[in-house]
Amino acid sequence: MWLSADVGGTKTLIGVFAPGAARPEPRIVREYTTLDFDSLDDLIGTFLDETGATGIGAAAFGVAGPVNGLVARMVNVPWVADAAPIGERLGCPVTLLNDLEAMAHAVPVLEPDELATLQEGIQTPTGNAALIAAGTGLGEALLHNIDGRFIPAASEGGHADFAARTPRELAFVADLSQSLGRVDHDRVISGPGLVNLFRFTHRSHACRVVDLNDDHAALPAHISECALARRCAACVEALDMFVEAYGAEAGNLALRSVATAGVYLGGGIAPKLLPALESGRFMDAFRDKEPLADLLRTIPVRVILNPSAGLLGAATFAATLTD
Numbered sequence: 001m002w003l004s005a006d007v008g009g010t011k012t013l014i015g016v017f018a019p020g021a022a023r024p025e026p027r028i029v030r031e032y033t034t035l036d037f038d039s040l041d042d043l044i045g046t047f048l049d050e051t052g053a054t055g056i057g058a059a060a061f062g063v064a065g066p067v068n069g070l071v072a073r074m075v076n077v078p079w080v081a082d083a084a085p086i087g088e089r090l091g092c093p094v095t096l097l098n099d100l101e102a103m104a105h106a107v108p109v110l111e112p113d114e115l116a117t118l119q120e121g122i123q124t125p126t127g128n129a130a131l132i133a134a135g136t137g138l139g140e141a142l143l144h145n146i147d148g149r150f151i152p153a154a155s156e157g158g159h160a161d162f163a164a165r166t167p168r169e170l171a172f173v174a175d176l177s178q179s180l181g182r183v184d185h186d187r188v189i190s191g192p193g194l195v196n197l198f199r200f201t202h203r204s205h206a207c208r209v210v211d212l213n214d215d216h217a218a219l220p221a222h223i224s225e226c227a228l229a230r231r232c233a234a235c236v237e238a239l240d241m242f243v244e245a246y247g248a249e250a251g252n253l254a255l256r257s258v259a260t261a262g263v264y265l266g267g268g269i270a271p272k273l274l275p276a277l278e279s280g281r282f283m284d285a286f287r288d289k290e291p292l293a294d295l296l297r298t299i300p301v302r303v304i305l306n307p308s309a310g311l312l313g314a315a316t317f318a319a320t321l322t323d
Ligand SMILES: [Zn+2]
Pocket: 202, 206, 207, 208, 209, 210, 226, 232, 233, 234, 235, 236
């Protein structure tokens, strides 16, 4: 049995997996509020106590933040994730992974019905793949193809500089940099990024549908629901700008990694925005990369629909620790 977790700034999915035909199979999965715990060890102790899970042969945890050996300083969580006491508790190999690196381990084992295709493309068996995931922030990971096998590599590309491509985006960056300083992708292509775009497109008149004083965590969903129902033109523009920025950065990632085996969209936002992503705006921005537009046209682009892909990826990695 393998223990894995996907530890986010808001919630943590944790589960015990058993060997399966094609990939680890979940046996027990629980969801916890991350900040209800004082440490990762505390959270795992609670899970083991509540479920009585035993016989763990290896464990791997994906955490939102850069990982340094067995320790990760998490973004948006006031504690350091330390795998050493967990290894002592379980008496088995334990590994920490960056959350996107963990999700990347799930990509090769996803089933066709767990994916939605934005561009069929022509998959190159020897090519690299890439993963981009907008959620609370923007995460990116690479899957290097080494001798026909994908080797995931973490990245902090979501914190690289956001490059404006249109006069509206230039005006948005000028506006946002006044209050935030440097504008990275994370400030634009994420739930809070959609709220930043909303503020920009509603500068001249307040929104009659979405109230910025509402529950902050629910605002991105309110804005996208309003835009998808076309109830407010400025909300529609905010979502259009979000989708274009997401498509453009997915294209940048494809260029940087030459991802001819595919670009995958993970995270919680893409499945909810599928109608907007399928409208053509996302793929137009993805392909708008002259002189390499022809290359971008051949790259498969798919949305990951499995909401537990990060957890599955961590379990997939944990399984390799006992091979
Ligand atoms: Zn509006």
